Amino acid sequence: QVQLVESGGGLVQAGGSLRISCAASGRTFSSYAMAWFRQAPGKEREFVAFISNNGGVTYYADSVKGRFTISRENDKNTVYLQMNSLKPGDTAVYYCAARANYYTNYRSQVNYPYWGQGTQVTVSS
Numbered sequence: 001q002v003q004l005v006e007s008g009g010g011l012v013q014a015g016g017s018l019r020i021s022c023a024a025s026g027r028t029f030s031s032y033a034m035a036w037f038r039q040a041p042g043k044e045r046e047f048v049a050f051i052s053n054n055g056g057v058t059y060y061a062d063s064v065k066g067r068f069t070i071s072r073e074n075d076k077n078t079v080y081l082q083m084n085s086l087k088p089g090d091t092a093v094y095y096c097a098a099r100a101n102y103y104t105n106y107r108s109q110v111n112y113p114y115w116g117q118g119t120q121v122t123v124s125s
Contacts, residue, residue: 002026002098002114009094009119017084020119022096023077030054030074033101036081037109038092038121045095047107049081059106064090086123093118 008020022034033052039045049070050059058070067086072079079096097112105111 002029002032004096004098004114004116006094006096006116006119009121011122011124012086014086014088014123014125016086016123017082018086018121019080019082020094020121021081022079022116024079024098025077029077031101032098032114033103033106034070034072034079035097035099035106035112036070036079036094037097038090038094039118040089040092043092045109047109048094050106051079052103053101057103061107083121086121088123088125091121091123093120 003025004022006022012018035050036048037045038048048061051070051072055072067084069082095118096116098114099112
C-alpha cells in the first residue's frame with residue numbers, strides 16, 4: 001500500500017516552467033514504478049510520463065516529449081515532473097500514480113492501483 005500526495009501546482013505564463021512533486025508514504029517506494037497523468041476540463045485523463053522503480057527507464061507522451069522530465073529520489077520517497085516551455089494546452093489537474101515495476105501498458109490508467117488527489121496546473125497565454 002502506498003499513499004501519494006502531489007504539490008507544487010499553480011499558475012504560470014506560457015513559456016514558463018514549473019516543477020510538481022509527489023510524495024509517497026511507506027517504506028517500499030523504491031519498488032514501485034511511478035507515472036504522471038493529467039486531466040483537462042471536459043477531457044479524459046491522459047498519460048504524461050512514466051519512470052521505473054530505479055529511475056533507469058522513462059517514457060513520455062509525444063505531446064510533452066522534450067519539454068517535460070520525470071525524475072525520482074527514492075531516499076526522499078518523491079517523484080517529480082519538471083515542466084518547461086509550458087503551453088496553455090498543458091492546463092490540467094496533474095495526478096501521480098504508482099504500480100508494480102513492469103514496462104508494458106504504462107499508458108493505461110487502469111494499470112495503476114494507487115493515485116494521489118491531484119494538483120492544478122494552469123498556463124496562461
